[in-house]
Amino acid sequence: MRKKPRGHYCRICGQHKANEKFSGRGHATHICKACAKRGNKPPEIKDEPLVFIDDDDIDISDYALIGDENEEPPKAKKKRKPSKERLLRAAQKETAKAFLSKILANGEVAASEVREAAATKQAS
Numbered sequence: 001m002r003k004k005p006r007g008h009y010c011r012i013c014g015q016h017k018a019n020e021k022f023s024g025r026g027h028a029t030h031i032c033k034a035c036a037k038r039g040n041k042p043p044e045i046k047d048e049p050l051v052f053i054d055d056d057d058i059d060i061s062d063y064a065l066i067g068d069e070n071e072e073p074p075k076a077k078k079k080r081k082p083s084k085e086r087l088l089r090a091a092q093k094e095t096a097k098a099f100l101s102k103i104l105a106n107g108e109v110a111a112s113e114v115r116e117a118a119a120t121k122q123a124s
Contacts, residue, residue, distance in 0.1 A: 010035055 005016040012035035021032045082090075103109055103117055 008032075 007016055007018045008022050009016050009030060010022075010032040011030045013032065015032075017032050021034070023033050023036065099118070099121065100114070103114055
């Protein structure tokens with residue numbers, strides 16, 4: 001795995017440089033101090049009109065498949081079997097949701113009443 005380059009990337013000279021090589025505004029605009037002194041500006045992004053194509057105009061047989069035929073598909077991640085603790089917590093959470101939705105079905109209830117109802121349910 002390749003190391004992540006440190007510092008910032010200058011859009012003008014195309015180099016990764018240390019953070020100290022960028023001014024306060026240079027960090028946001030990705031222009032190093034040297035390029036800023038030379039008066040270079042970042043390339044402007046041109047707004048081009050969007051062109052919409054009808055699906056009827058496209059013939060798939062004219063295009064080659066993209067990708068290498070020998071390329072292996074990405075491996076699927078293994079699903080972990082949930083532990084007993086996770087299953088227990090999930091069951092407790094569902095029970096608590098059902099309990100609260102039953103109590104709160106008729107509207108707002110004071111927290112003290114909810115605690116009392118929970119205590120009586122635990123006792124039984």
